[in-house]
Amino acid sequence: MRDLEVDAISLSFGGLQVLNEVSLSVSKGEILALIGPNGAGKTTVFNCISGLYRPSGQIRFKAQDIAGLRPHDVAALGIARTFQHGEVFARLSVADNLMAARHRMIRSNPLTELLGLPSARRQEREHRAEIARILDLVDLTPVADMPVTALPYGTQKLVGFARALALGPSLLLLDEPSAGLTRDEREDLAHFILKTRDALGIAMIWIEHDMQMVADLADRIHVLDYGRSLADGPPAQVLNDPDVIRAYLGTTGD
């Protein structure tokens, strides 16, 4: 049984067919790389899974149909994601960005919070301890109390990754986590992705343009081209597929 099954989803904006019968799946502990040229529909697939768009077709998560659920209900099932440009909450500190993602798990309400009741404060403490562990996992502890906008772009994207982990996901959607990162930051990121998979054993779908990283880290690759599924399989097989080379990597084999 696969954790997530995307079953023939299609989506069009006006006359533009963005996704055409895309099917893919990922299991617990597996890293699926989602690759394809710009505009192939990779981020659109994520937006469909997280409930921001409503495609036709079925999306099943742990056997439950989640197509049509509202985004926060999808997140409540344990599907977390990062965004292409980090999209961190600029008004919050690093630690509070992570705390914001624990929203669904913190059991307090505006009244107990207003009055600062012990129950609300206990919740706050427990979840702060939890995010301290996550910050430690990705080496962000030294900047925990910094305003997130004071950090360099690469670190902000790492905060976005840590924020997704803070949601306590069983499926993680990573949207070009390495784009805009320096060589060193990429190596750190690769390390954190593997560490996360090994420590938490969660399923990941990972949009990536760095083919070296994909070849090194992914268990499987799914290729999208003009909104269609072009290929799916182990890295060695997919990256040598003539169709994939023609569509994406270019005939020169860049």
Next chain:
Amino acid sequence: MSKTKLLALILAAAALLALPFTVSGAWMDIANQILLASIGALALMLLTGFAGQISLGHAGLLAAGAFTAGILSRELGAPFWVGIPAAGLTGALLGVIFGLPSLRLRGIYLAVSTLALHFLVVYLGGEYETRRGFSTGILIDPPMVFGIELWDPFAWYPVLLVGAILTYALSRNLLKSRTGRAWAAIHDTEPVAAALGINVARTKLWAFVITSAITAMAGALFAYYRGFVSIEAFSLFVTIQYVAMIIIGGMGSLTGAVLGAAFVTLLPHLIEGATRYLPTGGAISGSVFAMNYAAFGLIMIAFLVFEPGGLMGIARRLKGRG
């Protein structure tokens, strides 16, 4: 807390405690008005400066609270401790109604829809006044609080001071917890907040409910303080004044809300004082009201153009330099 911050806090506390023993009744009244305005400005700051929701319904909500307290006092002889929470409940209920458009609209469209509700509340207040024959307004007897009859500004000062400090402290509690973080998140970007598990609609509604309840209670306090409620006191200019308070004070800062409340409350008095020293003498003293409007507009534009961070922005820069 740093040493300088602690020292500033002690000095501020000492000044607030010493104030009633050093000023005239007229200045005590102005201090009380600043405290009342602070409560309303803190509420609007939470809504707009933190949750990012625009509202032009502030005067309407103040009116709703003032009328709730006034009607309960006049019709049923209800005491202060019934009037204030009742106003809070009325505000919370109106907050749901004020907040519903925010689920579909944003920016200027949301502002216009809250404006419509302002006029609805003002209309209902006016209808009540005419139907009941209180065409000039409702008189309210001085309330009893902890066995003390609040009949002059000096008796009111401690009550309003506690009210303002409580509002500030509770607002801070809220901002530092789950709800406050969710407000910051939806203020930044709604789809991202939603994809991370935050129910955007519920978060917005809570923002309107909580801040409307506080605003209505501020309106009720205002009614008790004045001993008189009239719908004329809640014109659109009042809303503009509150919006000015949070802009001038500095968006996204609770302290800014208090500074803005003080600034806007003091402004007409400063202008009045200034006209006395003008060579025209008493000739323009009759137009202080008009000058207040004009100065107000100019100052608001000046802040928006030159110092969008408001008074808090100026304070932060001074601190950075020092």
